[in-house]
Amino acid sequence: MARIENAVEITVCEDSGFVAYERDLEKDNIIITDTKRVSIYCLTDHKCIQSWFVRQNSPFTSQAVYDVESQSYVAVKKNKNLIKWFKETTDLTKVKPVVLSTAVCCLLPQVNSSTLVVFENGAVAELEQVLIEPKQVHQSTLPDVFELKDVTVCCQGNQIKVYFLAQNTKDTVWSVFISEHGSESLGQQIALQNPDKDASPVHYSFLTLEGSVRLITIWSNGDVCLSVIPFFTTEDHLKCRPLLTVKSHTAVTWLGENYFAIAGVKGLDKNKPDTRFLTIWDSKFGSLQAKRELPVTRRDTQITSIYATEESILLRRDALIVAYKFTCPEASLASALGCLRNQEIQNSVTVQANWKPHAMKAVENITMKENLLKEAMNKDKCPTEEKFACACKNLLGHLNAEKFPDSCYLASLLQFVANRCTEEKQFWPKQTLLEIIEFCNISASSCKEFLNVVLEKEETEILTGCLKNMSDVPEKVIVKTLQIYLRNNKDKCSVELMDSSEEGTICNPFSQDLAEAVNNVLNCTFNDVFMLEHLKILNLEDVLVLVQYLYFLISIFDHSDEVKVEMVIDWLCLLLDSHYSALVISNKAKTLLVKLHIAVEKQVQFSRQLQSLQGLLYPVLNSTSFTGQNSKHNNGLYSIEVVKLF
């Protein structure tokens, strides 16, 4: 996770005016240029190593850079006076400047080659060349109406391209100009697409990667946008992808490929309206990675510039330059998203994630289905059960049983019926409901009220339909359904139970229909912890009948198509567990339990025999084929191949 450490004060410079930073030869050093002086600071030691001053009347207008090729420092005074000096030079006033014909915008140091001089008209020349022919007039590569705002250089192979960010002074349209280094023609113009009509970029930062350039812009409406410009592009418009929105005046800079820093983000805390934060964001997801509160100053001071080295972020607030050390680990999805869960961070900064580009596209025919649903749910349009049935049929005709959102429509329809029937007692379109339930797998949890109504009404048919077709029927409903079934057949059951216990033969205590319905219940999936709780509502008689039925099931063998033996055992365990003491005390249950014990014993014996059979079969499998040996290396143990041997 990214981290920002405490601030370290670097220097105090002129109250206003130009300040720029550039990396020195040493990794840890930084060159800070203001109007009067050029200083080299060591960031780890927080101290100034060296300083050069110029006279008041000839201030610096571009940042000083270290030119690797000539191993000297270069800067521009009064726009056109280029000076070059070595580290050993002590007095800069004595160094004679080279006067150029065109005003210089900035200097771009290159890692392996000569520094590039960027002129205000967009021309680019190598420093060496400029020093040889200072008076040469460089052709403009930018249209006159454009004002140069930022510039960067991108190389691929031997090809070098210069990217300018420029603003049209007339219509305030911002564009990126790409010109090839060496060519004097006008560069390729790519206009920035405003995320908002009235907005214009306030802060911006270029990042040069291999084969592409990234531009991050903060617009006046607070949108933070990311644009990617490929090395070879033919587009004439540059898309600005909004990442997030920050509501305050800020400054932005890249911290490598995956992160960028924004300074001056406003806090959420209403008690401290002036709190500003320095924040680090993930560039892929626009998620906040780290933040640090900036010290509150007496005046509402603006952050005028931000600059990042590999390890530090430099901020200038008026005269003060402070450095924040930061760490950004390798970006990962977990780190990018996991951090969002940190409420403290999230709540402390005003941020609105912009989901517009990620939003799911609406399905075209959704509106039609919605209309049909509304029609069915309109009491005025469907006053009678017949009309309602008609509307439902119409809706079902347009739905797809396989699709998830469609089952949601039906769930809401069921809910509607539940509500309506409580109001209108006679409204109960049973057949339609059965059709709806059978139509697709509706989640029981999405129509709880409907299930409650059905239970209240003791509609066994609909209940059976629900148990058959719904996937997550709550345990409470299962037990209540069971109770209803048993209650409806109570008299018959008790008689049969008595009969069977007298005769001592195994017989089914339920009638064919009831057995089918009970099997339906027994086959429902459930969680035994919750089930145990709800089973306690059954009375002892019900439990006895059920145990009797389960005993019947376990005693006969051909119940493969009715109830699985695993389910029977689960139910037996649950029933015995939930009413254990009552069953033990009850005289009625004793004979039944003894019989059950014998039946279970038989099954155990049977499973033991199966085990011994397995023991016999295992070595046979092991010995006859190598697939049985160790399955880890079986692949490729035998193959038939065609090989050319000579």
Add this chain to the structure above:
Amino acid sequence: MPLNQERRKRGRKKAKIEEEAMAVDESTTTELKRDDKKEDGTYTVHRVKFFNYQPNAIHCLAYDENRERLAVVRSDGSIEIWNLKHNFNQERIITGSQTSKLDSVAWVNGRLFTTGFQGDITEYDLVKNTAKYSVLYGNASWCLAPNHSGTLLATGSDDGCVRLFDLTTEKVSYDRTMNPQAQRIVSLAWHKSDETIVTGSIDNIKVWNVATGAAVQRITLQRAFKKRENIVWCVAILTDYTIVSGDSTGRTIFWDGRVGTMLKGYTSHRMDILSLCVTKDEKSVFTTGVDPTIVQFSLSVTDGLDGARSWVRSRHITHGHTHDVRAMVIAGNFLVSGGLDTNLVTNPVDVSPGQPQMRTQMEQYKRVYPPFPQKSLIDCAGRAKLLLFQYPYHLEVWKLGSTSITSNKDGESLPVSERPIKILDIQTKGVEQIVCSSISKDGSWIAYSDVDKVKLFHLSLDPPVLQKVACLPTQLCPAHNLLFSPDSSKLFSATSSCSVQILLLDAIQPSLQHTFHAMDNSIVLLGVDSAGKFVAAADVEGTIIVYNVSKFKVHCRLPRYDSQPTALAFSSHAPELFIAYADQMLYEYNIEQKSYSHWSRSLHKCKLHHAWLRRRSKVTRVVYSATNPDIVFLHDVNMLCTIDKSKPLPKAHHQLFKKNLQDFKGQDMGVQGHSFFTNQQFKPLLFLDYLDDDNSLVMVEYPLQRFIENLPPTLKQKKFGT
């Protein structure tokens, strides 16, 4: 009905026949056009990798300088005798048994002795490849060492006694026991004068006077941890009474044996030192152990004026071993070592300081011999498509799978329509390991022999019945090699008494047809021609005799060549016998003309390719092509070579072995211009044979991955950053 114990027992009887396995679908056997194969050299190859052979760790080594033989004792109690004169050829294997666990081995005047935890001293018969006799006296022995004059054998035993045994020409007899000590004696060495013995024990080293039997010096070693014993695993004494010890703390210490003081100590290893050896000139000492690095110590002159000398650590050898090194011995210029990783590794003893010399020395002496026996443990019934796998205590018979698709595209893997299936598992009843085994070409007979007797089984495939042939003739001796005649009517046996016996096969009463006159030494190879008329037998010394088995007489003797034969085979097209020798020479002998064949003579006129002669692994099998008389397949562990006799022989400038992938993918192998086609795709290759009916080959490989996984974990290496 409940399944009782008895039924289970019956289910697990030793020989199992699986009925379903026998359902051989004749219709699915592939039919390839023979003529196509003959022309383009493309074969359907059954690549078998399920031979579950378990290599055994090396426990101890001994070298006989006079006869240049190396004894390698493995963890299963088997002893391999390697002949260093003939290019490290594995000459014979004395099979072990379930009861023998050997811990020390020694050569005395060409006689081989071992001792182990049973406490017996065993001498071996190096012709019959069996134990001659055992002398059992006292407790479990940890170490065994003969004196320099070869008259006494000393053992160090678990009860703390050094026992001396008299060596006579016939026997070993107990002489006496030195004064006992409390701790077990783990290591032992004789002084050159034969008057002093030095022993390593727990926490101490003792010097003994052989004449009086009393300890004259006791050196106590420091423990690394208070509660952990320091075991002196190995000890040596030099002529100047310098004692060298290697202990369980990983320290190599040089002591002055006269006064019992330490001269120099090095923590040379991270774990126990298990073995040390001293060069003949006593100027270098090598130590190794659980930490598989071999460290050399050299005696160097430290002060030029008075010639003071001291032992300095000079060389680290990390080549070859990945696991604990249990034993190390100096054999001539080779430093031979072996351990848990089962490989026999050699390194140069002396290394010249100059770069070019060092490189040639390294090339010459740095070798790794994999743990696969020279004699194949696999046999094939080509006609029935059965494979016989020989394991130490059981045999397995597998039926090969089949495919219904034919193809000519090189490298194509054909879909297996019928998977291979194990149809038989024959367990031995005794404690002795199987020496040799064979299956007849039609798969109807299986024979194996241990050191006691030969066993014969008749296997009828339809319906599946395995019948043990009980009444074998009493004159039938235990065999070193077994071979069925191609028509499956006879069994040829190379007996332990060096003769060839012919057994007429019969399921009820097989009879011994003839026993040829015994050869001079153990028979290592046996070959029969396709008509079953001639049998060739080769002994350890290189004598090869061709017997006429219909006339029961010696047909011819091959000219004696001074190397050990490693593989031989008769051609199925001409009366020619192909022999490969340990020095990589190849000969083809025409037994009708009783002279070397034309090809063989031309081969030796222009000499074998230098790259061929430089190979270290020996040819383990020769197979003539069934269809093309000019094609011979030879293979060793690392490569398969197809010789096309119709093509010119390779010249010195030809490249014999493919070095890179580009060479492997050579588009047209036929245009390479010489007769030796090598293929290193199958590695390690243990067996190759022809399947008769569909002109395809079967190759048995041993996946190295399985071999590595079967090994115990290595000593943990500390690596940077972990």
